Amino acid sequence: MISVVIAAYNEEGIIRQSVLKTLDYLRNEIAGSWELIVVNDGSADGTGAILDEMAKTETDLVVLHHLHNYGQGRALRTGFAQCHGDVIVTLDADLSYGPQYIKILTGSLKDKRVDIALASAYAKGGTVRNVPYYRLFLSKWGNYYLARMSQYSISTSTCVVRAYRREVIDSLFLTADGMELQLEILMKSAMMNFKVSEEPAELAWDMDKLMEADFGRVSKMRIFRTIALYLKMGWLFRPAYIFIIASLLLLGPGLYMAFYLALFRLAPTFMEHLGSGLSVAVSVSLAENLTKYAYSFGLSAALIIFGFQLFIFGMLMMQSKFYFDELYRLGQQIIFDNRRNREDKK
Template sequence: MLGFASSLGQLHKAVQVKHMEIKEIAPSQMSTNGVHEQPKTKLPMITVITPAYNEEAIISKNLQRLCDYMERFENDYRWEILIVNDGSKDKTAKLADAFAQERKEVRVIHHAFNRNLGGALRTGFANALGDYIIVMDLDLSYAPEHIETMMKKITDTGADIVVASPYMPGGKNTKVPKFRLLLSKVVNRFMRLTANSDIHTFTSMVRVYRSDFLRQLNLKSNTYSIMPEIIYKSLILRGHVEEIPAHLDWSFQEQAVGRTSSIRIFKGILAGLMSGFIFRPYAFFMFTGFLLLLVSMYLITWIFINTIGIIPELAVGETFFDDRFSRAVAEAFNRRPHSFIVGGVTLIVSLQFLGIGFLSLQNKRYFDELFHINTTNYRNLLNLQLGQNTDKKDDLHA
């Protein structure tokens, strides 16, 4: 009897387990025809951010062009367009809202006042829903076709950032004012040297980012300098930055009647120079210090050689060499006092610049280390919170 009861109990448990397995599978993974199906995974999402400031002349037409282009990605990606109206004083806000009402993929965020490019991008980054974040200039001076090339590059290489670069080999510029183009190339070359990087274009706004990497950077700039700031902080974190050859085409600028550029050229150039200084501040101090040191060494060497040459001219009266050498130095000073003054001053100033250079080098390394540590801690905190949220969801469904 005991053996029979035990067997009956085991059979009852087995039936319960089997019933639970069937119950779990039936609602979620069984189709209407009884065939087992795998749950569908969501497609990755792209957010295209377009800052807008006084763009009433082009906003409707270019948004339509951008939407038409993004529709070709619907089999591979979900997508949205996020317009950041940066305190426009014309009809940009009204036109953007009207366009968003007709397209469910388009959202608009309004700034009550102008916060400049950096502020607009930071707002866009904070509100983007995509796994990939693409920034496009609303004038489409970089054609929408760059999006496909950048997406292919970031997925093929596993990069964190891909920059559309008109200045790398294969890049192209059309109808950009010569003076503006020259200044832009000089500033980007300058930043490339100071950053000690292979990146050709630091100022291009058109890029694609992995959103999880971008949100680690803790961006602060409200101006155009946010573009090199992103690159700078990415390099500190050993981020993987790639470029694609791009075509910067200003042909449509002449047709956009009533449109004013949101980027002030000289402010952009100044921001680029300051960004180059931030990349390697010690290099400027050390270069200046070594240059002044060379000047002072030349003058001091000239003084020494002339002093030695004066010694035989002196009357033989002193027994000791140091007495004759002192008289020779005094005579050299009487003949060329400016050499002593300039040589001494440049030597002192060069040592000061070199000292500041070494201190700034130490400070930069300290900052880089702290930024890296804090970013790592922040990332680990986000991952922990994400894991806790996932556990809570699992408990709710259990």
């Protein structure tokens, strides 16, 4: 059975068309059993009323409501809790990717033997139409950064349109309320060693959505929040990387300066006074050069010391994350086993 989940917030202008289009696709293209769950995330417009009206005549439609707007992540989690299928598919309320990806992604789960299948407009063969340039630029570079920081070789980490095996959702303890849920799922799936693949897709905005997303009406604070979210989630994927990269940026110049000072400053002076004895040559060489190039020696030493400290700190963070991942897997396995035992007793 396939469970399709859609989170909707203030979508009264499109929600009826989106739901009907999805139902039509499921009835005509999906051979097995399925269910469509739409979660109204505390919409302030007529979205909830439209969905309730449709649910009276569309028996295959399940409508859930939040009293308040908690965010896309909370809405999807509410939908997950009501799913009965062994495969769960999530879609955008505006169908930016289209319902045809239900079959494409569920097929990918089976054909590629993966646990999560993603729709990606940035994968090879994917296309993007009518998306504002600033939005496309931010999304592409944000996803590129997340791909470099995550354990998965994928081009899109933030897309909602996905298919999951039921055991993936059941085995993850999810807490995110906003759009970061997509990243939380990938991060915790990596801890559980779940396999992920992506399918090239077409991302197409209609003209109404394009007008609403006009750059002049987009809050700069919202853009900054999105950038901050990307940076934070990348950090959570691999927290040690920042420290290791910073340590290399310090150690590189520091070691180069130390090598240069030793080879072109200390060594010539040492060789010049070597005839007077080893101890004299060492003392004179250090005294002359430390006096003459005190700032260079001081800077080199500071870079090496701070760089080495950051490197050790990064390695300790890698060790800590390894143990955290192990404990997370153990905890989730215990939860999964307890749930299975309760079901067996029933």
